Amino acid sequence: MKNKKRMITLIIILAVAVLFGLRIGGNLQNKRSSKINPSQSFAEDSIKATPITIARVKKEKIDDTIFTIGEVSPTTKYNVNSKLNGEVDKIYFKVGDTVKKDDLLFTMKSDVYSSDKNSNLSKLKNQLDIAKTSLSQAKKSFDDTKKLFELGASSKDQLDRASLNYDNSNANYKNALSSYNSLKVSYSNQNDLYKVKSPVDGIITTKNIEEGMFASQSNGFTIITNKSLLIKSKISSKYINSIKVDQEVDIYINTIDRNYKGFVSSISYSAVKGSYPIEVTIIKPDEFIYSGMYGELKVKLTTKENVLTVPLNSIVKENNDSYVYKIINDTAIKTTIKTGIINNNFVEVSGNIKTNDKVALKGKEFLKDNSKVMIQ
Known part of the structure; x- marks a missing residue:
């Protein structure tokens, strides 16, 4: 009986000890978890900061420049048409061919013309020959009569x-x-x-x-x-x-990857759908540039x-x-500015900003005023 009581007492003591131990362990665990882990805190802070890239505010020279495009065209077109109505005989060139001054482009049939020409010239030549013979005879007669008159025989x-x-x-x-x-010249x-x-x-373009x-004559x-484009x-x-007229223009022809110089030669002050036509003359065009190409101005x-x-x-x-x-100090400050000239992906700015200030680039769309940032 005594042994049975001892056994019960021992079991009770062990149970109390286990419960007490679990309580102490839990309290220790809670205390440990309540302490700040530096590395864990840094990670949490990093998650809250927005990653960005930056650029520095600079002082530079900047050009106010207009960019536009246009089509290369000849300064002058020459329409070389038939000068009379009639049948075409021979054509010597086609579209795209290069020609020289005085090259024969085409001929018209001249059968009737040639026949009339030969007939009429022949008639006048016969009349001229007869007149020449008559003149020769008249001269000889005059010379002979004059000699006879001087001898008293006429x-x-x-x-x-x-x-006469x-x-x-x-x-x-x-x-x-x-x-x-006159007929020959005609x-x-x-x-x-x-x-x-x-x-x-x-x-030749057409x-x-x-x-x-x-x-016909058309x-x-x-x-x-x-030579002039x-x-x-x-x-x-x-x-x-x-x-302004005569203003210098830089020209880039993309299809041939070549640069040229030009100047504004004409400005129309009559708008077409809100835009004003201009003409830019190309200085020293070469054999690589052709009418119909597009240029960046x-x-x-x-x-x-x-x-x-x-x-x-x-x-x-x-x-x-x-x-x-x-x-500023890993914080994004929303700063209002005024913009001016835009050129080569840079823009003139003024306001509460100075040289060497850092401004956000990539990631700026996720920022708000006073957002924490992490510069990458």
């Missing part, structure tokens, strides 16, 4: 008639010669109508004439020359009072020295206001 009346005959024959010959030469000029030549060195067709070729473009009304209006600039992608727009997030 009368004054005979000499006068011989002289000679004068009339001479006049007839001169008239026949003049008519023949036919020579008409002959040019049947042979159409290029007036310039250039490139052709609306074919061999065998009946052509059929022929269009020729342009690469311009770019037709447009600018917005914002810049119409800033751009850069027109520099003004230059400012030592102005504050930030990257364009650091600017945040909100309604009509612009601001940046200025980084």
Whole structure:
């Protein structure tokens, strides 16, 4: 019986000890967990901070520049058409061919013309030959009569008639010669109508004439020359009072990866859908540039020295206001600024900002005023 009581007492003591031990362990665990773990705290703080990249505010020279595009066009087009109505005989060039000045482009059939020319010239040539023979005979008769008159073997009346005959024959010959030469010149000029030549060195861009067709004076070729080219473009009304004739222009032709210089040669003050047409003449175009190519135009209006600039992608727009997030002691401060000239992905700024200030770039869209940041 005594042993049974001892056993019960021992079990009770062990149970109390276990319960007491569990309570002490729990309290110790709670105490441990309540202590601050430095590494855990840093991780939590890092999660709260927004990762960003930054740029520095700089003082730089910046150009106020207009960027636009336009199409290369010839300064002058030459429409070389048939000079008369008739059938086309031969064509010697096609679209895209290069021609030289006085190259024969095409001819018109001249069968009837040639027949008439030969017939009429032949008639006048015969008349001229007859007049020439008559003149020769009249001269000989006058010379013989004059000798006889001087010898007293001919009368004054005979000499006068011989002289008059000679004068009339001479006049007839001169008239026949003049008519023949005039007709030759006339036919020579008409002959040019049947042979159409290029007036310039250039490139054929259009052709609306074919061999065998009946052509009128509206059929022929269009020729342009690469010696004088311009770019037709447009600018917005914002810049119409800033751009001037003779202003220098930088030109880049993307398709051939070449740069050229030019100048504003024409400005139209009549708007087309809110934009104003301009023409830029290309200085010293070469054999690589052709009409129909597109050019990127850069027109520099003004230059400012030592102005504050930030990257364009650091600017945040909100309604009509612009601001940046200025980084001070790992905190993003929302700072309102005014913007000016934009050029080469940089923008002129002014306001509560100075040289070397840090501004947020990537990650700025996740920031608010006084956000904590982690610079990467």
